[in-house]
Amino acid sequence: MPSPVIECVELTKAYSKRIIALNNLTLTINEGASFGLLGENGAGKSTLVRLLMGFIFPTSGRVSVLGEEKVTRAHPRIGYVHERPIFETRFNGRAYLTYLGTLCGLWGYVNQARVDELLERVNLYEAADRAIGTYSKGMLQRLAIAQALLSDPELLILDEPTSGLDPRSQWEVRQIIAALRKQGKTVLLCSHYLAEVEVLCDTVGILRRGELLLSGTVVDLLHSQDVVEIALANDQSASNVAISLGIGEQVIEVRGNLLRIPGSTQSTVLAALVRANIPILSLNPLTETLEEVYVRTTRLAESAAIVPSASGSGRGSQA
Amino acid sequence: MSTSSHETQSTPGLNIVQFFKGFWRLPSICVARFTLRSYIRSGWILGDIVLVWLLYAAFFFQFGGNVAYFYTTAGQGLGVLAILGTVVMTQRTMSARLYLPLARLTSRSSYVRGLILATGVLRVPLFLMLMLLALSYHQFSPPKCFIGDCIEGATVANMTIGAIGLLVNCIIVSTLTVVLSVPVATRRIQIVFLAWLVAVLYSNSNLSPLAGFLTVIRIPLAPLAACYNLGATGTMSWYGLLMLALAVGYVVGLALLAEFWLAQRDLLLQ
Numbered sequence: 001m002p003s004p005v006i007e008c009v010e011l012t013k014a015y016s017k018r019i020i021a022l023n024n025l026t027l028t029i030n031e032g033a034s035f036g037l038l039g040e041n042g043a044g045k046s047t048l049v050r051l052l053m054g055f056i057f058p059t060s061g062r063v064s065v066l067g068e069e070k071v072t073r074a075h076p077r078i079g080y081v082h083e084r085p086i087f088e089t090r091f092n093g094r095a096y097l098t099y100l101g102t103l104c105g106l107w108g109y110v111n112q113a114r115v116d117e118l119l120e121r122v123n124l125y126e127a128a129d130r131a132i133g134t135y136s137k138g139m140l141q142r143l144a145i146a147q148a149l150l151s152d153p154e155l156l157i158l159d160e161p162t163s164g165l166d167p168r169s170q171w172e173v174r175q176i177i178a179a180l181r182k183q184g185k186t187v188l189l190c191s192h193y194l195a196e197v198e199v200l201c202d203t204v205g206i207l208r209r210g211e212l213l214l215s216g217t218v219v220d221l222l223h224s225q226d227v228v229e230i231a232l233a234n235d236q237s238a239s240n241v242a243i244s245l246g247i248g249e250q251v252i253e254v255r256g257n258l259l260r261i262p263g264s265t266q267s268t269v270l271a272a273l274v275r276a277n278i279p280i281l282s283l284n285p286l287t288e289t290l291e292e293v294y295v296r297t298t299r300l301a302e303s304a305a306i307v308p309s310a311s312g313s314g315r316g317s318q319a
Numbered sequence: 320m321s322t323s324s325h326e327t328q329s330t331p332g333l334n335i336v337q338f339f340k341g342f343w344r345l346p347s348i349c350v351a352r353f354t355l356r357s358y359i360r361s362g363w364i365l366g367d368i369v370l371v372w373l374l375y376a377a378f379f380f381q382f383g384g385n386v387a388y389f390y391t392t393a394g395q396g397l398g399v400l401a402i403l404g405t406v407v408m409t410q411r412t413m414s415a416r417l418y419l420p421l422a423r424l425t426s427r428s429s430y431v432r433g434l435i436l437a438t439g440v441l442r443v444p445l446f447l448m449l450m451l452l453a454l455s456y457h458q459f460s461p462p463k464c465f466i467g468d469c470i471e472g473a474t475v476a477n478m479t480i481g482a483i484g485l486l487v488n489c490i491i492v493s494t495l496t497v498v499l500s501v502p503v504a505t506r507r508i509q510i511v512f513l514a515w516l517v518a519v520l521y522s523n524s525n526l527s528p529l530a531g532f533l534t535v536i537r538i539p540l541a542p543l544a545a546c547y548n549l550g551a552t553g554t555m556s557w558y559g560l561l562m563l564a565l566a567v568g569y570v571v572g573l574a575l576l577a578e579f580w581l582a583q584r585d586l587l588l589q
Contacts, residue, residue: 050586050587053418053421053422055418055421055585055586055587056585056586056587057583057585072424072425072426072427073425075422075423075424075425076423076425078422080418080419080422082415082418082419082422084415085418085419086414086415086416086418086419087416087419088357088360088416090357090360090361091356091357091360099349099353099420100419100420100423102344102349103346103349103350103420103423103424104423105344107344144419147419150423151423
């Protein structure tokens with residue numbers, strides 16, 4: 001049974017009475033998981049990361065990282081990549097990593113060897129002795145990942161690690177993260193890039209205005225609609241078939257020769273098709289992309305937020 | 320037999336080496352060293368050097384004073400320099416670049432301790448520079464010294480005593496500047512301190528009954544005044560020694576206060 005690495009219980013962070021960045025968030029990320037946190041700007045992703053790193057303190061609720069409620073105690077076991085990593089630009093990459101290595105308790109030959117290994121790993125060895133100020137954005141991001149790995153951490157907290165990078169640099173950073181995942185590291189990845197999260201994460205949470213709208217495994221979320229798509233052979237009209245067999249009530253959508261039905265009615269519809277000798281080309285559970293799940297979930301949340309306010313204004317106008 | 324005695328003899332030496340190694344590797348010492356290196360590489364150190372030159376040129380080039388003049392003037396000038404340099408150093412380090420080192424430390428205390436150490440240590444070479452400039456142009460002590468062209472009455476003893484007093488005061492000032500900087504102190508704390516400072520200045524420059532009453536609030540400044548007097552008099556009395564110890568206590572106390580305050584702040588750095 002994997003132990004929880006990150007535990008947030010009814011976590012709330014209010015910067016002021018009006019600005020509530022996180023509202024009653026409860027979240028558990030288990031050891032070895034790769035958790036993707038999705039959300040628009042201002043959703044509360046960076047606030048959550050800052051809370052997990054102990055840079056800010058919760059207004060209420062509880063947070064625990066690697067079993068430590070005083071989360072800074074877990075720092076040696078966490079690798080952290082800030083959303084906009086700012087380095088000492090007048091130092092070279094090697095010198096800066098060496099400094100951060102000393103803060104991790106690495107010294108002398110051990111520190112140098114570790115720094116060299118990581119520079120090699122993030123493909124910065126050639127540029128290691130150049131001033132950080134001359135690095136491209138992609139190189140800076142790779143340097144940020146290298147520093148996060150200095151202490152060989154159990155948990156990686158990556159706050160938008162590919163934000164603003166060109167496609168090639170994004171790919172390179174993703175390859176590094178994918179390799180870390182294979183090593184069994186627990187990863188918390190905050191990102192705007194849904195495709196990236198879909199590829200790199202096995203669990204996803206969608207955050208909006210400080211509230212966790214949805215969380216679950218990527219596989220479950222992509223199949224969360226529980227819809228089956230049946231393709232009829234010989235280009236038969238799906239709508240005609242549905243009418244003639246009297247299964248219209250069980251059909252969600254028809255499009256050409258395609259019938260979309262709820263998974264729960266699959267056996268009934270199939271039985272009706274077999275009885276009527278209607279040949280089937282294929283039958284597939286319908287999956288959404290993470291982007292579709294995200295848009296659907298956030299739209300639902302928006303409409304839920306609009307309805308009470310609309311009814312509220314209605315009551316106001318009635319009054 | 321001889322080997323074992325050799326080993327026992329080498330143990331204390333090794334212990335000292337181990338102690339210094341351990342000390343050198345303390346996170347706060349690492350932070351202090353890196354902060355100083357960063358400050359030097361950024362070029363801000365040149366600003367300090369230029370200001371020391373200006374101080375020398377303005378007050379000591381046509382030097383006609385004695386030890387008291389040297390230390391009182393240098394003390395005030397280097398005090399202002401301590402504030403300016405520390406503000407720059409603190410603003411440079413307490414930015415978003417703080418996140419990465421902090422993510423490697425188990426507490427913020429090491430960082431703020433390192434910063435205070437760096438700002439304090441920087442006072443020593445700047446003072447030495449000013450003193451060497453003054454001494455290089457003027458003779459150190461009679462009989463080579465001629466009135467109006469030397470630090471009159473300067474001896475190694477009174478110069479050392481004065482240097483201690485001046486440096487302790489400068490270190491208090493730089494530490495206080497760190498303590499009162501954002502994000503360590505809140506706006507409210509800064510305003511309270513400024514209000515206290517205004518009250519101190521009022522009580523010092525007024526003869527009204529209120530000013531007389533307010534002299535009480537100048538009591539915390541006694542150790543600083545005593546350190547200032549070490550340079551002015553060039554002698555160390557028991558009272559001076561006690562106040563010097565108290566001033567060192569101030570530095571430690573202020574550092575602890577900075578650690579305590581920073582540990583409670585939400586770090587939303589830009």
